[in-house]
Amino acid sequence: MQANFVIGLGDKAHVPIISFSATSPSLSSLRSPYFVRATLNDSAQVPAIRAIVQAFEWREVVLIYVDNEYGNGVIPYLTDALQEIDTRISYRSVIHPLATDDQILEELYKLMTMPTRVFIVHMFTPLGPRLFTRANEIGMMKEGYVWILTDGLTDILSTLDPSVIDSMQGVLGVKPHVPRSKELESFKIRWKRKIQQEYPTNESFELNIFGLWVYDAASGLAMAVEKLGPTNFSFQKSNIHRNSTDLDTGLSGHFQIFNGQLRSSAFQVVNVIGKGERGVGFWTPENGTVRNLHSTSKANLGTIVWPGESPSVPKGWVLPTNKKKKRIGVPVTKGFGEFVNVTRDPSTNATEVTGFSIAVFDAVMAALPYAVPYEYSPFQTPDGDPAGDYNDLIYQVYLQKYEAVVGDTTILANRSLYVDFTLPYTESGVSMIVPIVDRRAKNAWVFLKPLTWDLWVTTSCFFVFIGFVIWVLEHRINKDFRGPRSHQVGTIFWFSFSTLVFAQKERIVNNLARFVVIIWLFVVLILTQSYTASLTSMLTVQQLNPTITDINELIKKGERVGCEHGSFVHEFLIESMKFDESKLVIYKSPEELDELFSKGGIAAAFDEIPYMKIFLAKYCSKYTAVGPTYKFDGFGFVFPKGSPLVADASREVLNVTEGAKMLQFEKAWFGQTPSCPELTNSVSSNSIGLNSFWGLFLIAGIASFVALITCITTFLYENRDALINLNSPSSIWRKIKAMVTRFDDKDLRSHTFRESDQLQDEQHQCHGCSYTNFPPSPSTLLIPTHNNSAFFGEQGTPSSGHADPVCPNRPMSPHIMFEYELANINHEQTRQPMVMSRNTTIPVKVGVVLDMDTWLAKMGLRCISMALSEFYASHGHYKTRLVLEIRDSKRDVVGAAAAALDLLQNEEVQAIIGPASSMQANFVIGLGDKAHVPIISFSATSPSLSSLRSRYFVRATLNDSAQVPAIRAIVQAFGWREVVLIYVDNEYGNGVIPYLTDALQEIDTRISYRSVIHPLATDDQILEELYKLMTMPTRVFIVHMFTPLGPRLFTRANEIGMMKEGYVWILTDGLTDILSTLDPSVIDSMQGVLGVKPHVPRSKELESFKIRWKRKIQQEYPTNESFELNIFGLWAYDAASGQAMAVEKHGPTNFSFQKSNTHRNSTDLDTVGVSQIGPSLLQSLLSTRFKGLSGHFQIFNSQLRSSAFQVVNVIGKGERGVGFWTPENGTVRKLHSTSKANLGTIVWPGESPSVPKGWVLPTNEKKMRIGVPVTNGSGKFVKVTRDPSTNATEVTGFSIAVFDAVMAALPYAVPYEYIPFQTPDYNDLIYQVYLKKYDAVVGDTTILANRSLYVDFTLPYTESGVSMIVPIIDRRRKNAWVFLKPLTWDLWVTTSCFFVFIGFVIWVLEHRVNKDFRGPRSHQVGTIFWFSFSTLVFAQKERIVSNLARFVVIIWLFVVLILTQSYTASLTSMLTVQQLNPTITDINELIKKGERVGCEHGSFVHEFLIESMKFDESNLVNYESTEVLDELFSKGRIAAAFDEIPYIKLFLAKYCSKYTAVGPTYKFDGFGFVFPKGSPLVADVSRQVLNVTEGAKMLQFEKAWFGQTPSCPELTNSVSSNSIGLNSFWGLFLIAGIASFVALITCITTFLYENRDALINLNSPSSIWRKIKAMVTRFDDKDLRSHTFRKSDQLQDKWHQSHGCSYTNFAPSPSTLLIPTHNNSAFFGEQGTPSSGHADPAGPNRPMSPYIMFEYELANINHE
DSSP, X not given: OHHHHHHHHHHHHTOOEEESSOOOTTSOTTTOTTEEEOSOOGGGGHHHHHHHHHHTTOOEEEEEEESSHHHHHTHHHHHHHHHHTTOEEEEEEEEOTTOOHHHHHHHHHHHHTSSBOEEEEEOOTTHHHHHHHHHHHTTTTSTTOEEEEOHHHHTTGGGSOHHHHHHTTTOEEXXXXXXXXXXXXXXXXXXXXXXXXXXXTOOOOOOOHHHHHHHHHHHHHHHHHHHHOSSOOSOOHHHHHSSOOEEEEETTEEEEEETTEEOOOOEEEEEEETTEEEEEEEEETTTEEESSTTXXXXXXXXXXXXXXXXXXXXXXXXXXXXXXXXXXXXEOOSSOTTTOEEEEOTTTOOEEEESHHHHHHHHHHHHSSSOOOEEEEEEBOTTSSBSSOHHHHHHHHHTTSOSEEOSSOBOOTTGGGTEEEOOOSSOOOXXXXXXXXXOGGGOTTGGGTTBOHHHHHHHHHHHHHHHHHHHHHHTTTOGGGOSSHHHHHHHHHHHHHHGGGTOOOSOOOOHHHHHHHHHHHHHHHHHHHHHHHXXXXXXXXXXXXXXXXXXXXXXXXXXXXXXXXXXXXXXXXXXXXXXXXXXXXXXXXXXXXHHHHHTTSOSEEEEEHHHHHHHHHHHTTTEEEEEEEEOOOOBOOEEETXXXXXXXXXXXXXXXXXXXXXXXXXXHHHOSOOOOOOSSOOOOOOOBOGGXXXXXXXXXXXXXXXXXXXXXXXXXXXXXXXHHHSOTTSOHHHHHHHHHHHHHSOOTTSGGGOSSTTSOGGGSOOOOOOOOOOOOOOOOOOOXXXXXXXXXXXXXXXXXOOOOOOOOOOSSOHHHHHHHHHHHHHHHHHTOOHHHHTTOSEEEEEEEEEOTTSHHHHHHHHHHHXXXXXXXXXXXXXXXXXXXXXXXXXXXXXXXXXXXXXIIIIIOOSEEEOOSSHHHHHHHHHHHHHHTOOEEEXXXXXXXXXXXXXXXXXXXXXXXXXXXXXXXXXXXXXXXXXXXXXXXXXXXXXXXXXXXXXXXXXXXXXXXXXXXXXXXXOHHHHHHHHHHHHTSSBOEEEEEOOTTHHHHHHHHHHHTTTTSTTOEEEEOHHHHTTGGGSOHHHHHHTTTOEEEEEOOOOOHHHHHHHHHHHHHHHHHOTTOOOOOOOHHHHHHHHHHHHHHHHHHHHOSOOOOEEOSOOOOOTTOGGGOOEESSHHHHHHHHHTOEEEETTEEEEEXXXXXXXXXXXXXXXXXXXXXXXXEEETTTEEESSTTOOSOOOOOOOOBGGGBOSOOOSBOOOTTOOOEEEEEEEOSSOOSSOEEEEOTTTOOEEEESHHHHHHHHHHHHSSSOOOEEEEEEXXXXXXXXXXXXXXXSOSEEOSSOBOOTTGGGTEEEOOOSSOOOEEEEEEEEETXXXXXXXXXXXXXXXXXXXXXXXXXXHHHHHHHHHTTTOGGGBSSHHHHHHHHHHHHHHGGGTOOOSOOOBHHHHHHHHHHHHHHHHHHHHHHHHHHHHHHHOSEEESOOOHHHHHHHTOOEEEETTOTHHHHHHHTSOOOGGGEEEESSHHHHHHHHHTTSOSEEEEEHHHHHHHHHHHTTTEEEEEEEEOOOOBOOEEETTOTHXXXXXXXXXXXXXXXXXXXXXXXXXXXOOXXXXXXXXXXXXXXXXXXXXXXXXXXXXXXXXXXHHHHHHHHHHTHHHHHHSOTTOOHHHHHHHHHHHHHSOOTTSGGGOSOTTSOGGGGOOOSSOBOOOOOOTTOOOOOOOBOOTTOSTTOOOOSOOBOSSOTTSBOOHHHHHHHHHHOOOOO
16 A cells, blocks of 8 residues: 555656565556566465365355455456356455454454355454454354465464464465575574564564565665666666566575566465464466475375364355254245145144155255255245245345245246256156047957957968868767758858857867867967957057147147146247247146146146146046157256355255155155156057967867867778778779768767667767857056156346546646636636625635646536535625635646645645545545545545545545446346456556456356556557457457546557447446547447446536536637536536535634644655544535535445446447436336336447347457267267368267257357367366367267366256166067966966866766766766866856855856956056066166176266266176177177167167166266356357257257157166966965865765665675775766656655755856756776666666656756
8 A cells, every 4th residue: 555655756756666565466567667576466376376276176255355455456366266267256355454353253243144164365464363363252263164364464474473373273375485595594593683682572573475575675676786887876777677686596585576576486385283384285387286396296285174173174165153044935836736835734823845846955955965954935925825936936046035946946048047056856848738539439440450460361260170170070970060051061150250259059079079179269268368458458558649739730720728827838838839828828736727628728738747747647547748848957946146055956966866765755746657658659559460379379270180180080990891892993082972971971879869868878979068158358458658847037137336537638738727727716716705805704725636637627626616606606604615725636646645745734725625536546545534634536436445444535426336236237138148347457447346246246247358458558558458359259348447548449449340240348437427528539439339327317407507617618718619527527516515515514613733843844744734623524524415416415434325327328429328227226218217128229339239149259260179079889979970082071960960050040150160089088078178179079978067067068958867778578479379478387287277176076066966977988078178178268068956066166167257357467468568578677686696787988877887886897898889789788798788868769779679778767967068167158059959959950850860769668667567376366276176175075975975875785895995896886877866867847855855966956047157968977887888777766776767857957957
């Protein structure tokens, strides 16, 4: 601060000023060639601090610095450096040098309430030590905090009190490295000896770097003087300034002055531990941070002990120590409570918030490595209704009313302008819901679809063939197969086709025929059940078709469509899809949507996919979703801009979504996904072909042929005699004809044609069976599914400020002008009213210090003079009169100081108006503070001139920082993401930069470059800087400077083409306020420029003053018409009026000074007196309020209170207002309007009406270098081909097509070229962008969290995820025995055994009482099998007369029914979902068995499998193409492969018949384009990515590069259907077995009991075998006591008592099962001959009447 004035003096006297401790960067050597800085510039340490912050990845810091030139000087450099590493300055804590402990504590408590815990402290002693002492007292030096010191404090750590060091434990600091040397150690000893001699009582004095610098500076100066020689005592600046002094052996190291300041080298990083500091590393410009100074290998710093003695690196961000919970806003909706559900307990009034989004957020926050207390706050009105839509809710975060928002909030580009989103935790997209219609009934031939044509033909042929075979086998012995020829042909077809429904009525008596029919019925059963299963499968997956598929048809017909209340989909349908808003119907819940559809209120609805899933889960039988799906970025959590939580929360979102927790949350909140059709997939069910059943037909064919050949052979053998007896000369045809004729005759030996019961049984072989029609049981299965959706938003905000001007030079001599002005002022003062001439007023001297040769001074003096003249003219009764003492500051800091000193010492003025500029004001303010004289400036606008520095400085003008919000609002309104600041390199220019930086950072706009121009820069220097700006991409320039530098800048810019279309220039008020005074040629160079300036309200007083002022000016300057009044003149007028009012208010008093001595040396500062009325006069001035010419005049915090700013556009010969900015309403078109609107029409540079993008390629047309990967893969995404003849490279592919479309859609041209990069690893390619070797990367580059630390990604243009590929097995088409699959082998065997067992049991129970179970042996054996197996299709025709048999049959028929229906259901399931089965579904099984798996070469999936999935690296096999992967599978080298979804789609498109993908899918963020950190292209390209992916172009690209998607199984669904086993039915068989055994034992026991006499009467010596044989013989006889064998109805009941097995007469069964009877004599009779008759059980010698038996048979019709 002191150096400023001294440097000015040195410059004036041409005397070098050598400072060893003035380190502020603002003291640039460019300002004065005579200033030499023998110390390091504070900005030299900035790269070292940046390296520390970057090394520990802190994303936010707080700057704490002293509020003076030392503190402010380094802030722009720190800001730029931290911005380069994407670290945000969340707050700037500015502390006054003389702040009290209470003020320090107040600021520290404020910092405690903020989340950031990384503090960079830039201050000196004693303020710094006091700060740390207070911070330690209130707990800010404990674990979790980070403190980094600049060298201002680090250099003096050794001199601090031990108590201060105790308060600084764990602090890091940087300081210049001083190399050890013998000279240094020797000097330290000598110095300590000297100090102890001079200060024997004080041992705390320590030597630091400043002492070494002063030693070296003195040595260097001595060397320079000696170099000049003994006679030359006039300094030549070149010898001192330009590297003329070089001390190789300086105490501080290599001492070399470069560009007027000490050249920097290395910095040491120290850690405060114990009683002092400890070095932990170094920073050098060449190697960055290193542990050892002379090491070239980069490494981390040494072990650091952080505050609180913590060894772990602090996160840099925690919740404030006051434990205040974060307020998390949650939406309140009427429907879709699965995501967020807000319930209120009416008794306790407590609110509970639950839902899927809440569960995910809770899991994410719980996974953070630090505690974050929070509470949910529903966004609702007091009545519980929603307080607004989702945009309103998100905007609350921007307004800082909520600290986050959790819910189903969609990530949208326009919303991201105000808030930050985490990575999405759900998929995204908007799709259409429509009703479904059953198309099945509208297809007349749908019944043919289940079977292929070859199977239909084969089945028909077999029906005829089987009918013919049965006719051959039955024709000679069965009257049902005899008759006229036509009847017989009809019987063949009738019998065969009636078996289709098991309705054949003809009896089958031949065992061979029975055998064939049994097999054929089994075939028919399989065919009918398969037909049912296939049809069921088809109708399941194909019966539901959407009513609407074409969105354009909806729009064309003007159909009404639905959209969810409060969703961005409403705007999307209107703006993007071009729906008529009147056709949109709002719904709030799934129930309302269903009602709208049901009542015909809408034809379709649009919603996001997550909501569609919920809706379809409830109504999937009525609706479905149809494509296309318009992509959006899914649901994310909302945080404030720049929140450090975003990065950590995003990483945990990835961890949660990739883990098992996500599946648990989905199951808990959405339930089990119903079996509905997939939304976007065309699921099909193939017809069953012959290749699935040729084995079945083979069995039936072989059985038929064997039976046919056996029958014909037997016939020929039995008729061999007749064949032999034919005349030998007979032809073969005649013999055949004779055999056919004989074959046509009845076989009278068959029992079917016997005339009496006495016919020998062996002459009548028993063959027969019958079937009943049983329709196949139907079963249906319905399986729908669904898709998902996402969201959209907007932008807008405000800004303000002003500057410090100086007018152009005049040709007239400044001394003549000064005399002229002075004469005018004196003339005005002599024309005071008559009351003054009578000496009745008290004169009060007021000084005026201005640059008298500038227009500002001329205008200011004239306005001040007119103000006083008019004020006292209207207030003639006032007792005081201001008398002006005018001094010329001569455009010089020293001149201003000298003028002020003269006024204070010699004139004893009570106030000073001026000086003109902020640079001059610094020292003058100090003088005013010393003399207690108010310094009133109407033009010193720099924020650095804070009122905190001096209570006697009053700014009667606006602070430059006041206009910053207005400028920010303009930048935000037009969405510019990068700007360049161009400002003058002095206090005026530097003062506003920190405020602009903070404001632009708040709206996420980056300052890409700061162009600092010296006030006295030449035209060549200005051109050099402008050409540098032309090579940069940013085209938005904010210019903060005054005249004449500003006009010269624009003149040069116009000359080189920087005022053409595409450029944006925004002026601060420093230039905007004086636009009217600029030369017309300058205005011509500024066409299209925007500017802000304070708004001056119109008034009659102002208009009147302008007329009077113009008249005065024309009188004084009759030849110059360019002089114009501006706001500085109005402020001068109001300042003078205010000062006059304040003096009058103070009243007449002693206006004298109290002096310390009487010595009148005008240059001695010690002689400056102190004003007696200064304090009271100051208070009077501060309390003055009035309506001035510039508006309401009110001093607040020692400066003019700001109001509105006007936005102007330079057009034609001047400016035109296009809007206003106010603190209350932001940017508005009209000042008093409260409704926000865009600014008026702006004509931009180049007379362009369109808003510039703010970023284009430099005018040198240099093309962007776009890196593309070169791989050996399929080339579908990126394919690089080289023409061998021309060596030209062509790059094509899906990614290239999308990028080309995106870049073509940008509203500005971006030339670029593709550069192939041969790399096995995508990380290497992406790292080239970080190294700035490429400007971007285009290709199949996956967005990953660790990659985003080095580059920026656009929004993804493909879906994401990693899944597993496995081979599949076709369970249907390649297996001829597929019909056996529904049941397991053990169930087949068990069922077959039970069929035989049940047949045997029924034969035992029925043999003695039922002639259908009697007859020859072969007939009885056939009957056992025939009866049991015919129950398979419920076709048994034998009557059942025994109650025990009926009981067994009833149970058995139930078992058969269950089995056949289960078979049908299992086969249906298999044909529906088991056509293609994966070989592997469990990833853990792969890891457990140590199976080898594949992964793509160079992909991040390799690391993912090792680190996340815990695969053994030795089991991973790399592949480079789909062909190689197929080969690996084919050769059995891998069991599975893992890859990203886009690659899996490519692979399966080619090999979907052999492989499939199975879940789970591990989510990642898809493919994105890569740009450098902070690139302005990212936002624009991301928006165009959305436009391309949502439009028709994306479908065209996918079709062009990937072709038509084949009908392959869904990637992530692994649905299976297992065979039914015995373990599912053993209970059923147990019941049937027990029932059968009980019936069998009961029957045998009863038989033995009734025949006990016969058993006893057998000779006792008879063997057991003989007794058994006798019992068997008796069992084989008819039980003549049974009613089935009685002679007549009149037979006494006692003759019909049941013996052996008890029977009763039953009514016919309602089941219509018919069971015929036959005579039977198996197992009995030694010769196998039947008994001649059946005895009456009451009397063995009495045969039973056949009539009685017939009556019993007739009455005993069986039932089921």
